[in-house]
Amino acid sequence: MKHDFSCRNKTRNVYILSFHCATKKRGKFEEMAMAFSALLKRTSVINSAIGGFQASRAFASVAVGSDLISAASDVSLQRARSWDEGVSSKFATTPLTDIFKGKKVVIFGLPGAYTGVCSAQHVPSYNRNIDSFKMKGIDSVICVAVNDPYTINAWAEKLQAKEAIEFYGDFDGSFHKKLDLMIDLSAALLGPRSHRWSAYVDDGKIKALNIEKAPSEFDVSSGDVILQQI
Amino acid sequence: MKHDFSCRNKTRNVYILSFHCATKKRGKFEEMAMAFSALLKRTSVINSAIGGFQASRAFASVAVGSDLISAASDVSLQRARSWDEGVSSKFATTPLTDIFKGKKVVIFGLPGAYTGVCSAQHVPSYNRNIDSFKMKGIDSVICVAVNDPYTINAWAEKLQAKEAIEFYGDFDGSFHKKLDLMIDLSAALLGPRSHRWSAYVDDGKIKALNIEKAPSEFDVSSGDVILQQI
Numbered sequence: 001m002k003h004d005f006s007c008r009n010k011t012r013n014v015y016i017l018s019f020h021c022a023t024k025k026r027g028k029f030e031e032m033a034m035a036f037s038a039l040l041k042r043t044s045v046i047n048s049a050i051g052g053f054q055a056s057r058a059f060a061s062v063a064v065g066s067d068l069i070s071a072a073s074d075v076s077l078q079r080a081r082s083w084d085e086g087v088s089s090k091f092a093t094t095p096l097t098d099i100f101k102g103k104k105v106v107i108f109g110l111p112g113a114y115t116g117v118c119s120a121q122h123v124p125s126y127n128r129n130i131d132s133f134k135m136k137g138i139d140s141v142i143c144v145a146v147n148d149p150y151t152i153n154a155w156a157e158k159l160q161a162k163e164a165i166e167f168y169g170d171f172d173g174s175f176h177k178k179l180d181l182m183i184d185l186s187a188a189l190l191g192p193r194s195h196r197w198s199a200y201v202d203d204g205k206i207k208a209l210n211i212e213k214a215p216s217e218f219d220v221s222s223g224d225v226i227l228q229q230i
Numbered sequence: 231m232k233h234d235f236s237c238r239n240k241t242r243n244v245y246i247l248s249f250h251c252a253t254k255k256r257g258k259f260e261e262m263a264m265a266f267s268a269l270l271k272r273t274s275v276i277n278s279a280i281g282g283f284q285a286s287r288a289f290a291s292v293a294v295g296s297d298l299i300s301a302a303s304d305v306s307l308q309r310a311r312s313w314d315e316g317v318s319s320k321f322a323t324t325p326l327t328d329i330f331k332g333k334k335v336v337i338f339g340l341p342g343a344y345t346g347v348c349s350a351q352h353v354p355s356y357n358r359n360i361d362s363f364k365m366k367g368i369d370s371v372i373c374v375a376v377n378d379p380y381t382i383n384a385w386a387e388k389l390q391a392k393e394a395i396e397f398y399g400d401f402d403g404s405f406h407k408k409l410d411l412m413i414d415l416s417a418a419l420l421g422p423r424s425h426r427w428s429a430y431v432d433d434g435k436i437k438a439l440n441i442e443k444a445p446s447e448f449d450v451s452s453g454d455v456i457l458q459q460i
Contacts, residue, residue: 078419083346091419114380116313148420150344151381154388171421189308189321190378191401 061180062206069096069204072178077144080153080167094168096175100204103139106226108198109170109181111215112190113147113155122196123161126223130164133223136230141223144168146176146193170194183215198226291410292436299326299434302408307374310383310397324398326405330434333369336456338428339400339411341445342420343377343385352426353391356453360394363453366460371453374398376406376423400424413445428456 062071076093099105108126110118126133126141133141141164145152149169156162176182176194185193198221200208208229210220292301306323329335338356340348356363356371363371371394375382379399386392406412406424415423428451430438438459440450 083344083349086419087346091417093419112378112380114313114378114384116317119313147381148342148344150342150419151377154344154384158384169419171419172416186402187321189316189323189380189399189401 061178062209064206064209066206067204068179068199068201068206069100072096072175075175075178077168077170077175078149080149080156080162080169082153083150085153086150096204099140099142099168100201102203104137104203105140105142105201106133106138106198106223106230107142107144107201108221108223108226109144109176109194110196111183111185111188111193112145113152115188115190117196117216117218118145119155119159121218122222123156123159123165127159127161127164129223129227132227133230136227138230140166142166142168144170144175144194146170146173146182181211185215196221198222200226200230291408292439294436294439296436297434298409298429298431298436299330302326302405305405305408307398307400307405308379310379310386310392310399312383313380316380326434329370329372329398330431332433334367334433334460335370335372335431336363336368336428336453336460337372337374337431338451338453338456339374339406339424340426341413341415341418341423342375343382345418345420347426347446347448348375349385349389351448352452353386353389353395357389357391357394359453359457362457363460366457368460370396372396372398374400374405374424376400376403376412411441415445426451428452430456430460 062068073096076095077099078093081089106126108122110122112118123143126143130141143152143156143161143165144167147155147169148171152167152169153162156165156167161167170176173182173192173194181195181197182192183195185191193215196212196215196217198208198210199206208226210225210229212219212221292298303326306325307329308323311319336356338352340352342348353373356373360371373382373386373391373395374397377385377399378401382397382399383392386395386397391397400406403412403422403424411425411427412422413425415421423445426442426445426447428438428440429436438456440455440459442449442451
C-alpha cells in the first residue's frame, strides 16, 4: 500500500485542481506525508489497524444505498460551538435525524482538528466549492471529526470555514464506530480517530461514499471529487 | 458538594486577585459554572465519577512526598507542537524523567483546551505569575491536558501563553490515569479528561499537590495559590 500525495488513478485530473492551492507547499506536504506514512508502516499497531480497515471495507456497516439514520439511529453529533455557547446550550447534541432527514447533505470526516492534510487541503476543498454545492441543491455541507465541539469550533474559525460549512464533533467516536470508520492513530499522537472520508447523503440514504485507503492520503475524499458525484 | 466560582475558604484573599482578571465577565462565569454544575449534578454517570473521585482521593496513587517519575515511570507526554513540527519530530514524546529529573517544576492539569475556566482563568493565573515563579527558582511551568499536542499547541498560541508555559498533551490519558486524576466529562461533551489540579515537583518529588473537588471549581489549583506553597 502506498501512502503519498501524488496525483494518480482515475481522479488524477480532478486532483490537479485540488492540489493547486497547495502548490507552493507541495514539497513539504510530500515530505510530511512520507514521514507520516513511514511511521504508519513501521508501527505494528497501526499496520494492523490499517490491515483491519482494508479487510473490513468489504463488510463496512454502511455503503452506497445504506440509510445513515438507521445505521446510527441512537447516535447524536455535537454542533461546533464555543465553551460559553456549550454551557448556554446545556451541552445539547443533534440527532442524526435533524441533520439528514429530508435534506441533501454532503458530509466529510477527517482524523482531527489542527492536523496537516485536514487543515491545508481537506476543509479548503469544500470551503472553496460551497457555491457549486448550493447550485447543485445541497442543503448543507458538514465536516465531522473525533474532537470535542469546542476544539473543532476554534479550528473552524481559524480556517475561516464556519460560514460555509457546518462543523460537528463526534467526541466519543460513537458516530464513526457505527459506520466502522475508526482507526487507531496513536502513532501520530492522536489516539482513536476516524478515517478520511466523504459522502453524499439524500434524505438519509447514502448516494456516494469515498473512503481513503489511509488517513494520510487525499485521493478520493475531496470536495472536488464529490461535486462530480452529485 | 458545591460547584460554583465563589471566593471562599482559606484561599479567599488569594482568589480576589485570581478573579480580578475576570471581573467584567464574572456574572457570566457564575452563570456558566452553575449551569455546568447543575449538569454535573443531574448526570448520574458524572455524579458517580465525582463520587468515585472523592472517595479515591484518600487512596490517590500520588500525594505530597510521592515520586512522580516512579509513579508513572513508563509514561511519556507529548510536547505541544504544530502538525508540521509533529511530522518533523517523527511524533517523538518526552519521558517524565526529561521533564522532572533534577528540576524544580510547577505543573498544572485541566479538563481541556478551549474550555471556559481553563482558558479564562487557569492558564492566565500561571502566565501572569511567570516572573515570580522564576524568582523562586522554578525551572519550568508546565500545563498538561488530555488533548493531542496539536490542539493544545493551537490553544496555547491563542492564549499567548506558550512563551512562558510549556504545554504538553496527554492524548491517551496515560499520565493522568497513573495519577488517578481522570474523570468522565461526557456530560460536557468532552469524554474522559483530567481533574483540575496543580503540583510543585522538586527532582520528581511532589512537594505540594492541589486538586479541585470538581473540574468546574477554581479554588486551590491556581498559579497564585501554588506560588505561596513554594
